Amino acid sequence: MLDVLTDGFKNAKNRLQGKATLNEDNITVALEDVRKSLLEADVEYSVTKTFLGRVKSKALGLDVSLKAGSGQDRLKVTAGDHFIKICQEELESLMGPESFKLDFPTNRPGKVMMVGLQGVGKTTTTGKLAHYFKNQLKKKPLLVAADIYRPAAADQLRVLADKIGVPVFHILGAKPEEICLKAEAKAYELGCDLILYDTAGRLAIDDELMNELSTIKRETKPDHILLVCDAMMGQDAVSTAKSFHERLDLSAFIMSKMDGDARGGAALSVKEITGRPIAFIGAGEGLDRLEEFRPQGLASRILGMGDVVGLMEDFSRVSTADREEEALRMLEGKFSFRDFYEQISMIQKMGSLKDIIAKLPMQNLIPKGINVDETELLRIKSMIDSMTEKERLNPNLLNDSRIRRIAKGSGNTPKDVTELVSRFKVMRGIMGNFGKMGGLGGLMGKIPGMGGLGQLNDMRKMAQQMMGGGGMPGIPGMSGPTSSSPVKRIDKDKLKKVRKEAAKKRKANRKK
Numbered sequence: 001m002l003d004v005l006t007d008g009f010k011n012a013k014n015r016l017q018g019k020a021t022l023n024e025d026n027i028t029v030a031l032e033d034v035r036k037s038l039l040e041a042d043v044e045y046s047v048t049k050t051f052l053g054r055v056k057s058k059a060l061g062l063d064v065s066l067k068a069g070s071g072q073d074r075l076k077v078t079a080g081d082h083f084i085k086i087c088q089e090e091l092e093s094l095m096g097p098e099s100f101k102l103d104f105p106t107n108r109p110g111k112v113m114m115v116g117l118q119g120v121g122k123t124t125t126t127g128k129l130a131h132y133f134k135n136q137l138k139k140k141p142l143l144v145a146a147d148i149y150r151p152a153a154a155d156q157l158r159v160l161a162d163k164i165g166v167p168v169f170h171i172l173g174a175k176p177e178e179i180c181l182k183a184e185a186k187a188y189e190l191g192c193d194l195i196l197y198d199t200a201g202r203l204a205i206d207d208e209l210m211n212e213l214s215t216i217k218r219e220t221k222p223d224h225i226l227l228v229c230d231a232m233m234g235q236d237a238v239s240t241a242k243s244f245h246e247r248l249d250l251s252a253f254i255m256s257k258m259d260g261d262a263r264g265g266a267a268l269s270v271k272e273i274t275g276r277p278i279a280f281i282g283a284g285e286g287l288d289r290l291e292e293f294r295p296q297g298l299a300s301r302i303l304g305m306g307d308v309v310g311l312m313e314d315f316s317r318v319s320t321a322d323r324e325e326e327a328l329r330m331l332e333g334k335f336s337f338r339d340f341y342e343q344i345s346m347i348q349k350m351g352s353l354k355d356i357i358a359k360l361p362m363q364n365l366i367p368k369g370i371n372v373d374e375t376e377l378l379r380i381k382s383m384i385d386s387m388t389e390k391e392r393l394n395p396n397l398l399n400d401s402r403i404r405r406i407a408k409g410s411g412n413t414p415k416d417v418t419e420l421v422s423r424f425k426v427m428r429g430i431m432g433n434f435g436k437m438g439g440l441g442g443l444m445g446k447i448p449g450m451g452g453l454g455q456l457n458d459m460r461k462m463a464q465q466m467m468g469g470g471g472m473p474g475i476p477g478m479s480g481p482t483s484s485s486p487v488k489r490i491d492k493d494k495l496k497k498v499r500k501e502a503a504k505k506r507k508a509n510r511k512k
Contacts, residue, residue: 005302008037009087016080022059030083031056042234042265047272051094058086084303091299094268100252100277100293102224109142109187110194111220115213115244116228118201121256123153125228125282126198127160128290129254132280133194134164135288142192144183145170146216147200157198163287167192176200177215184220197222205240210247217248224251226279229266231255237266238273245274252279255293259283267298288349337392340424341384344377382410383417395421 012030019026031052038048059082104110112129116122126143133139143161145154145168154170161168167190169183180197187195199216202209217225227244229237244250253270258281271277278293384392386409391397398406398421400414407414 002041002298002302004041005037006304008033008040009084009303011037012087013080013084016083017078019079022079022083024060026079027056027059027083034087038265038268041268044235044238044265044269044273047094047269050272051090051268054090054093055083055086058090059083088296088299088303091268091302092295095271095278095293095295095298097277097295100279102251102279104194104223109184109192110139111184111197111222111224112195113197113199113213113217113220113222113225114228115199115225115248115250116201117205117230117240118150118203120201120228120230120233121282122201122228123147123156123198124160124285125254125256125290126157126196127164128282128287129226129280130161130166130196131164131287132290134166139194140190140192141166141194141196142183142187142190143168144180144195144197146176146179146197148174148176148179149200153198153200160287176212177219180216181219205243213248225249226252226254228254228256229270231258231266231281234265235269238269241266241270241274241276245276250274250276252277254278254280254282254290256282259289335428337384337387337395337424338389341381341392344381347377379410379412379416380420383407383412383420386410395424 011033015030015033016022016026034055035048035052038051039045043051102110102112114122114126114129130141130143133141143157143166145157147153154168157170158168167186169179169186171179171182174182176199180199183195183197187193197216197220199213200209225248227241227250229241231237233240241250241253253276255267255270255278258267267278267281278295280290281293282290383406386406387398391402391406398417403414403417403421406412407417410417
């Protein structure tokens with residue numbers, strides 16, 4: 001989703017390579033790459049102009065230091081590094097504040113009015129928000145089906161509510177404002193402390209829609225009004241946000257479909273245009289795929305630095321137990337296919353592979369054009385499902401006859417199973433080496449401010465080793481960029497023969 005933006009900032013940094021200072025000439029050239037990427041990503045023109053002006057103003061007034069840290073941690077930094085740091089600060093400011101909290105009264109049920117155009121995912125997002133409030137904040141939500149125009153809108157909300165385990169309020173044949181007004185009494189009756197009004201939308205903004213929403217606002221006096229924006233709408237999302245805000249005085253936005261092919265422009269524009277922040281982003285179809293918006297996380301991803309905090313939050317959301325013992329086994333290279341199976345299941349719960357990969361740190365180590373095959377995870381799980389418990393715990397038991405049985409039981413070929421076992425053993429060896437290097441502590445050492453931790457060169461070698469053989473054993477479903485040139489196979493017997501001949505010659509030479 002953010003590739004266009006990331007490429008623009010990367011090109012800008014590359015243009016500043018070898019520069020010892022930031023001046024008018026080189027900044028202007030670098031900002032041209034940024035400008036093109038922002039506009040191509042559908043960032044609103046005035047927002048683009050303002051952002052570039054702020055970055056330029058800060059960069060020109062900066063006294064560039066080419067050293068960072070002290071002692072062994074002292075590193076050489078470039079003018080490009082300073083430029084990217086300024087860009088990150090301004091991106092965070094553009095999308096900020098750092099966090100936005102929905103506050104509610106304690107003496108009555110809180111009220112949230114959900115608004116948006118038809119087709120932006122408003123009803124689904126209402127369900128996701130109910131799931132979030134129930135599971136994260138221990139609230140007791142009541143969903144109100146106030147969309148009387150779209151066929152089966154109330155039924156869709158009921159289906160979502162059943163999955164979450166929360167009640168729905170709807171009056172057949174009543175007007176939207178009447179339904180919303182009477183929902184508060186129902187909330188008291190059911191002991192609910194939060195009301196979410198799922199209002200109607202239109203394909204385009206019209207006076208009839210706005211008048212209806214204004215009436216609901218006047219009658220219910222909601223604590224917050226949240227506009228659901230489709231991230232794939234680009235600049236249309238910005239004009240929509242502006243129109244809704246002028247009529248309803250919005251509290252914040254929820255960006256939906258952030259996992260699609262959106263270019264990200266709406267996320268960078270709506271706060272600057274309206275003055276209202278983004279509260280949540282939705283990425284994925286699952287009811288748990290709603291997360292609090294963190295501007296620093298998205299800014300970091302845009303600049304190609306990943307989002308470790310976001311990745312850890314995803315992990316915490318799906319992890320149901322203390323995984324320290326499992327992590328230690330992995331770092332010692334002792335984990336089994338059963339551990340591997342659990343890791344795959346957790347990855348699937350965390351969201352799409354593309355999104356997970358985008359949050360990984362050190363994006364420069366991940367080759368451009370990496371192939372992500374979600375179905376590969378299912379195929380691997382089917383093979384592990386066909387193993388016996390002993391085989392899962394001890395892969396060394398897998399001889400030819402067992403491999404044939406597993407292949408038949410999982411609908412794969414013996415070659416597929418053999419390749420899985422081979423990749424698994426390589427991954428286990430790599431993780432064992434990773435542990436000997438000191439784990440994450442041993443690998444993060446060349447980053448300023450990380451307290452003199454580990455060896456980036458070792459990580460680069462490891463990444464290259466993992467990419468060798470056309471796949472990434474560490475992340476199932478990930479393979480290297482496709483290439484039209486055939487892979488040259490190594491004849492092991494021939495290589496062995498050559499080595500023997502060389503050894504004989506060395507022995508003969510020593511006798512002489």
